[in-house]
Every structure is written in structure tokens, then in C-alpha cells.
Amino acid sequence: MDRRLTPANGRVAAVHLQGTVEAERFTEGELRQVSVPVASIWAAPDRARRERQVLLGEQVTVYEVRDGMAFVQSRRDGYVGYVSDAQLGPVSEATHAVSVPATHFYPAPDIKAPEVIALSFGARVRIVAGQGEFFETDQGKFIPKPHLRPLNRPVTDPVTVAQLHFGAPYLWGGNSITGIDCSGLVQAALLAAGQPCPADSDLQEKALGRELPEDTPAERGDLYFWKGHVAIAVDGETLIHANAYHMAVAYEPISEAIERIEAQGGGPVTARKRL
Numbered sequence: 001m002d003r004r005l006t007p008a009n010g011r012v013a014a015v016h017l018q019g020t021v022e023a024e025r026f027t028e029g030e031l032r033q034v035s036v037p038v039a040s041i042w043a044a045p046d047r048a049r050r051e052r053q054v055l056l057g058e059q060v061t062v063y064e065v066r067d068g069m070a071f072v073q074s075r076r077d078g079y080v081g082y083v084s085d086a087q088l089g090p091v092s093e094a095t096h097a098v099s100v101p102a103t104h105f106y107p108a109p110d111i112k113a114p115e116v117i118a119l120s121f122g123a124r125v126r127i128v129a130g131q132g133e134f135f136e137t138d139q140g141k142f143i144p145k146p147h148l149r150p151l152n153r154p155v156t157d158p159v160t161v162a163q164l165h166f167g168a169p170y171l172w173g174g175n176s177i178t179g180i181d182c183s184g185l186v187q188a189a190l191l192a193a194g195q196p197c198p199a200d201s202d203l204q205e206k207a208l209g210r211e212l213p214e215d216t217p218a219e220r221g222d223l224y225f226w227k228g229h230v231a232i233a234v235d236g237e238t239l240i241h242a243n244a245y246h247m248a249v250a251y252e253p254i255s256e257a258i259e260r261i262e263a264q265g266g267g268p269v270t271a272r273k274r275l
Contacts, residue, residue, distance in 0.1 A: 212272040
């Protein structure tokens with residue numbers, strides 16, 4: 001079983017894994033919600049290696065809390081790891097998501113009010129009222145109306161979402177506008193369009209789309225996979241990807257990216273997929 005997707009750590013495991021894994025106890029877990037703008041999912045409680053990130057309003061199932069670290073599984077994509085328990089709070093079902101690269105919580109419906117915190121694209125909030133040009137959240141904070149979209153109205157073009165992140169800094173395991181990696185970018189794009197998407201590029205390569213013959217002309221939305229990397233086509237000649245070469249989300253001609261990645265030791269394209 002894939003450790004990234006298996007909620008078991010030897011001490012505790014999800015109850016549905018009984019008979020499959022060994023653990024001291026099995027539990028249904030407790031549903032919690034991310035209460036900070038961005039929280040890291042760590043591979044281990046020592047926080048030595050970030051695996052992924054979860055955003056404000058996203059939900060996780062908590063199976064254990066030990067020394068201030070919660071062993072969780074993200075409801076977004078099933079990813080398993082450790083999150084600081086202090087970054088989790090009670091569940092409040094979200095109604096809207098941030099639909100621009102970034103926005104702010106305001107303490108009042110006033111653009112001159114000092115901002116409280118910054119939020120990334122994809123952060124989720126529960127809206128309870130509207131006041132002029134602002135929506136009010138269940139936390140008593142305010143967000144400009146043009147910066148949100150209802151969760152029941154997904155975007156129609158995932159590539160547009162990827163393009164919203166142009167210039168965002170590259171960050172291994174990142175899932176926010178303040179830092180994102182290749183698979184995080186593709187996932188943000190597809191989830192915003194209402195399409196389920198795993199967290200890491202190898203999982204995405206297995207799960208997404210249909211394989212294309214090598215000589216098929218590229219179309220907007222096609223996915224290009226390498227070992228440990230993924231990019232999404234903007235048109236027949238250009239792709240966009242978060243990559244360590246540019247240390248940012250960047251556009252690159254498809255042919256040049258393929259040649260550069262192979263020359264740098266990343267190997268050839270392993271798959272092309274069409275959604």
C-alpha cells in the first residue's frame with residue numbers, strides 16, 4: 001500500500017484498514033478543518049520534510065494527536081501525514097472558495113480597513129451574509145465579492161486557473177500562491193474545475209486522462225508527464241508548469257521543455273494525457 005494514501009502509522013489506523021494493517025488501535029477519526037491560511041502536511045512529526053499543504057477551510061480526518069502533531073488524512077485527495085494540531089479547528093462547511101490568486105480577510109466591509117490575513121487561491125470559507133461589495137464569513141471577517149466563487153459553480157477551463165498562478169514561486173510540496181510545485185499547480189487547476197485529482201505527479205499520471213500517441217498534436221489542457229514532473233499545455237506549442245529551473249510557475253515552449261528536461265537528467269516524457 002502507498003504510505004501517502006494509507007492512514008496508518010503503527011500506533012493508530014483507520015478502522016476500514018482492520019485486517020489489512022497492524023496497529024495498536026483502529027478508529028474512525030475526527031473531522032477537523034484547517035484554521036490558518038496554509039498548513040503543511042509533514043512526512044513525520046519532526047517536520048523535517050514537507051509532503052503537501054492544505055488551505056484554510058479544507059478538511060482533514062484526524063486519527064491521532066501526539067505531542068502537538070495530528071496524524072491526518074486530507075479529504076481533498078486522501079493524502080496522509082502530520083499537521084500541527086494548533087492549525088486545525090472545528091468544521092464549518094464551506095460555501096465559497098477564493099477564485100483569484102490571493103485576497104485578504106478584512107475586519108470590516110471597508111477597503112481601507114487594515115487586513116487581517118492573506119488567503120491563497122483555493123482557500124475555502126463559509127459565507128453568511130453580504131454587505132455592499134463584501135461577503136461576510138461565519139468568522140465575522142469580510143472578503144471582496146469579486147474574489148470568491150460558489151463551490152457549486154466550478155470553473156470551466158482548468159488551464160485558466162494554472163495561468164492565474166503565473167509567477168508564483170516554486171516550492172517543493174507547495175499548494176498555495178505563495179509557493180507551489182508542479183503537481184500542486186495541476187491539482188489546483190483541476191479541482192477548481194470540479195475534476196478529482198491526486199496530489200503527486202506519479203499518482204496523477206496513473207489516474208488522469210487517456211494516453212495519447214506520441215505524434216498527437218498538443219491541445220489546451222493536455223498533461224505532459226516526466227518522472228517526478230508534470231506540466232499542462234496552454235496551446236499546441238506552449239505549456240505552463242511550476243518548476244525548479246525557473247523557480248516559479250512559468251511558460252515554456254513544449255519542444256524546448258522536453259529537450260531541456262532530458263538534457264538536465266530528467267529523462268524523456270513518460271506519458272501524455274488528455275482529460
